[in-house]
Amino acid sequence: MIRNLAKLLLSVAAALLMPLYSTPTFAAPDARALLKESESRHRTKTQQYSGDLTVVNKEGKVRKKGWNSYRQGYAGDSKNLIRFTDPPEVKGVGFLSLPRPGSDNPDQWLYLPSMKRERRIAPQDRDASFVGTDFNYEDMEEFDHEKYKVSLQGEETIDGQPCWVITAIPLEKGSKSIYQKLILYLRKDILYLVREDLIRKGEKEQAKRLILSDIKNVEGHYVAARMEMTDLKKGSHTTVTLKQISFNRPQPASRFTLQNLTREGGD
């Protein structure tokens, strides 16, 4: 559970990478160009925040978790450290992800205070979801538009904000993706993803919806402080709330090390 949750939280880091800037005018909007521009703009050297995760199932039962997250680098080259703070039973659990040159899969370790040792963990199946949240591993991956055939479907207003609507279909035949189509909603003014509809393979109706909201400008960088994934079939939803967000603060070299991961009471 914790290993899965820790990996999920990397998706939060990925979401934070969604670019935002004052946007130039796209005279003849092209989906690829929009996504490329969106992807390339918002890059920070480091990022840290505190987060809360709330899961509400269809019966209305609420589960909460809290953690601190630190990142250095960008996308596939990023180092990540996550430390859980709440609930008490998972307090102190740590997750470290380090990039490995030439590999799609980063090296990942989990530290469990109950075992007093770190454990290397293996990459999970893309379609493995973990119960209690509405995310799966594919949802966690940073969206790489180059792996999709993308096209501009039109425009739509979301929460009073004009958005570009872009469909993304996996390029490869027999793709590993569990989705046949993603529908992305990019805010026109800042080219920031505010909604994503996910349609599973072999299904007509969308399975899940991700809403990014409470967009703030923090230290010159836009960020969605609230992300909500709804499983439209299960009727449950998972909300991630970010607090104390900061960018480009120098991270100590020792932070992203196994030595630090095993420091109880540490970052």
Place this chain on the structure above:
Amino acid sequence: MRPLLLLLVLLVLPCSALAEGFSGYAELKGFAYGERFAGEPYGAGWGTLYNKWEQRLGESQFTTSLRAEWITSPQSSPLVFDPADRKLRRPPLSVPELWLRVPLAGSHDLEVGRFQLGWGKTDGYSPADAFLPRDVTDPFADEKLPLWAVRLSGQEENLRYQAVLVPVTTPWRLPPLGSRNAPIASGALPAGTTFHEQDDAPPLPGFAALRLLATHGDWDLGVWARSGVRPAPILAFSLDPALQTGPVPVISVARRYPREHGVGVEVSRVAGPYVVRGEAAALFSTDPELGDALIGTLSVERGFGDGTLLVTLAGNAIDPPVDPTLLFDRGLLPALIVAWNQTEEWGAWKLVWDCGLKRGDGLLKAEVGYNVTDTWKVTVGGDLPYGSERGPLGALHGARRLVAALRRSW
């Protein structure tokens, strides 16, 4: 004196976090046994109150905890001062943690005090970890005892080290011999035999150890060496004529703690969706009842969505001079350990099968935990030892039980 009293009150009384560094839990457990055993009742209870205080002191970290317990069965001692868990029985009050970590440089730390160690790579059984003292008052709990120690640890690039000095021996704590939780088959002794366990003080010096670890791509590698007093006792049985006052024999039980030296290697590798872990350890002792050991383990772990399957094989290539059940940390070898952990929306469950491959005894363990809220949890389960009573698990047939627990965390 008053601040100390206040600290004790804060540590013992469950409370919402008065400070950011307070956490803990209160737990009530009930056991229902399948049979009466040596006059022990069908039921037992166990209450625990645990409070932990963590405090940052600049770049340093201070942590302490206090545990208060109440056990119905006669497995605990009266209120005694036993700060190193060296007494025969479990004290009602204990300090599981009391340590200070001071950073020496960027990635180098000095840790002093009382804390738990966690060694090795393989789960289920690790020869590096099995050596460390355990409290088997509850034989199915696998509770590790903390140590008074000094630890120097650090990392440079992909290399890490841990140097540990344990100046005081913390011995394995055994349940009362002859009780349902005792690891000695009662059938091997005349009916009605009673034990007179001597509360011998273990030797003062402990052990020293060095562990080196490296990471390279998919591989995590490690080597370790240790030398000193082995925390698991060698039991010495004798018939003291002065104690033979009734119709049944009274066997005196003393404890010896031989010295042992060990070296080991650890390997872990990611292979697609699997993590393969292995260890080998060579253990040397001149004690005639302990002898040498050459222990190997191999484990494979695979995640399936919200579940994890773990299979571990462990064995000792050298037959011990005495019945291995008397050696505790290697009593079950050779063994197969299979564990399935699964997380559900409502909580989690796990199934564990420990199987002794030599005597055919084993343990089936099942546990279901229901999260009532984020802080209230109900757990029900059962422990079913089976097979030959000559094996360490089969001997526990009298401890077959159902367990129910209610825990409140803060």
